[in-house]
Amino acid sequence: MKLNDWLNNEIPNIANSLVDVHKTYFSIEKTIGFAGQEKIYKILENFRNALFPCLCEKELTFESRVNIGIGNKLRTSAIDLRDLIEKVISNEENLSSDNAKLNPDQVVMDLIGKFPEIRKMIQTDIQAAYNGDPATISTEEILFSYPSIQAITIHRISHELYKSGVPIIPRIMSEYAHNLTGIDIHPGATIGEYFFIDHGTGVVIGETCTIGKNVKIYQGVTLGAKSFPLDEDGNPIKGIKRHPDIEDNVVIYAGATILGGDTKIGHDSVIGGNIWLTQSVPPNSRVYQTQPSPKIKNDIE
Amino acid sequence: MKLNDWLNNEIPNIANSLVDVHKTYFSIEKTIGFAGQEKIYKILENFRNALFPCLCEKELTFESRVNIGIGNKLRTSAIDLRDLIEKVISNEENLSSDNAKLNPDQVVMDLIGKFPEIRKMIQTDIQAAYNGDPATISTEEILFSYPSIQAITIHRISHELYKSGVPIIPRIMSEYAHNLTGIDIHPGATIGEYFFIDHGTGVVIGETCTIGKNVKIYQGVTLGAKSFPLDEDGNPIKGIKRHPDIEDNVVIYAGATILGGDTKIGHDSVIGGNIWLTQSVPPNSRVYQTQPSPKIKNDIE
């Protein structure tokens, strides 16, 4: 057993070497056993089950027990989330001066206390999907299957933690949504009610974006940054407004790219597919590109 | 323990409030405990294992037991699927007049009865991938790793349920495929044999699309709708032909967008990358855009 012998001889050295490399770059006592991703995914699943009891497991079949089930899920996940926040803020590098006085208990109470309000917001998003997609015949279908609803549910939760100044955890949440849906919304983005993303794969919404009410976006849309300034050491300067503002009642069709922190799309505008836009447009605009006429050549002729 | 006290005091109210909000919008006795997504994912995994015994768990290592294993998987999942269909049609809002007389037992028998035929269809899709991708050296590699095969397998199952008039469940299936592969095929789309999608991320194929035999599509292709008409209340009118028809032997390169229910791509045509097409083209067409010449500037000069 050549491999087995080799493993017995070499694995201890390789394991030591891997730990040594890790310790060079990361505080091992603070990151070891963090295992935060799996815990956060579980917390988010519990939160979704609390917000939408229809997604719950079988044992909650009887209505009389639903409230108890939701309560238990919220209680467990609240404690888990508080412990994770304590873990990530114990590493002071993760804290900017703004969130140095973060109180994990308070952050979790603030979040859970807002859940009924968040649930109502998401209902407006479900309604927007119903209004915006001729392919669906029921809001149940939207609730059970639309990636837009998964993404915005997780965003509306992670955005609250972002606003509270919690490091790292909101980004792990948004990347979980990105993995599930192909929709990449930075937890810093501010998004109004009645928001709908159709299909969604490839959508990118940057950290300092603001989006008004009743905005509809299609697959492949980027609301991104232009090039960004570097500091004296050549590192990007953090915390600058880099992404556009989208006002109420705007529709942005598939593949459009809108860039820049000074770019504002006025309310009730329509942005055409594949548009590349780095300037503001006034309210009620229709923005389109004269698509180059495709050349059509017939082999037989 | 500030958080613990707060949880004890507030969670019952919050849970009640969440259930109340949900009840405002959804029939709670019909949606509570639906938990349909996880069940449907499990059913699809069992169906895939039956269609491709090589994907099965370890206990099926002996060929003599394979048939029994497949049979057991089909039996269990057939019953589970029947029960789910009964659940979703118990909510009459999910039923259009067309499917009011849906018989869940018959739907499941029709589906499972077609599995050998569906399996043969998917073999044509595997062959199309082999023919269309120089990066592969075996059909086994395609079977084990190509997202196109995952997506089309789930589509060929969900499309049968869609044709039978089953609400909601086919869309949950297609969104599972979308999550796994980044390929978003509406279960309503009609797709012929020898179908291959290379890479696949960002592909969108709309509900009323028809696709002929031996069609090849690359990543980022949209077969979508133009704007759609609204009814008197401003809601989109459902059930209209909105998506294009693609005839046999067509190749559509990456990022092309083809829109509209009246748009037909004639057989044996090739549609170039990034094309934006809202008109029909005759058979044997080569459609390309004069890509604007990139401007190349050299910093050193």
Added chain:
Amino acid sequence: MKLNDWLNNEIPNIANSLVDVHKTYFSIEKTIGFAGQEKIYKILENFRNALFPCLCEKELTFESRVNIGIGNKLRTSAIDLRDLIEKVISNEENLSSDNAKLNPDQVVMDLIGKFPEIRKMIQTDIQAAYNGDPATISTEEILFSYPSIQAITIHRISHELYKSGVPIIPRIMSEYAHNLTGIDIHPGATIGEYFFIDHGTGVVIGETCTIGKNVKIYQGVTLGAKSFPLDEDGNPIKGIKRHPDIEDNVVIYAGATILGGDTKIGHDSVIGGNIWLTQSVPPNSRVYQTQPSPKIKNDIE
């Protein structure tokens, strides 16, 4: 119980039929019970936990036990991987003449022996993400949440197996990364240190690509093939250089498409968003398209 009776009567025939169809196309004794995907995902998770101990499960909370935990994970997964390699090479169709003398034990020893070096490479990728993204404030956030790091970690492992000539398994690994991140990197691609992909959804990097050091790529970038030659039977010829070379210090913005095996992007170049490029450019180039000016029409006027 109409369905139950039908299942009892028909399932044995359907299961037989499904096995018969499978046997027509695949060697059943070699593929039955392969179940490779789930095993490979588990191996990759163990490898990631060994490379990044902070991602490990809870039981590894104490630093003194970390090395032991990592060692156990590596040992188990090494054996599992060796067994899988033996399984896939037992089917001689999977082997080209180049890898006919593949030694599974040696392949696994070579891979695991390189893990400390691979770990250091990935640290350069983490640093590149930190340098390239103003939205992050810590390398921990990158490690815990960035899809780029997930994708490149899996790529740096699968690429070693690809170079050793292992069939099928590297592609299953790369499709796992594709599923998790929307980033599709063929295991054959050669990628230098300090590599960063921002957002990532829709990125495609082909088999014969080479990428230098310190390259940064955004979402939706394709490094792909032009049309490829067919052999006398109409099958694509395998093993030809089909994808571009990207030299050091290149930035490629979102949605750019660079095609062809003869296409070389010179070092220190910047390729603009949505560029379509099928020719080489010299070092220090700035490549951009005159984006057609969007037409802006105001409804009110």
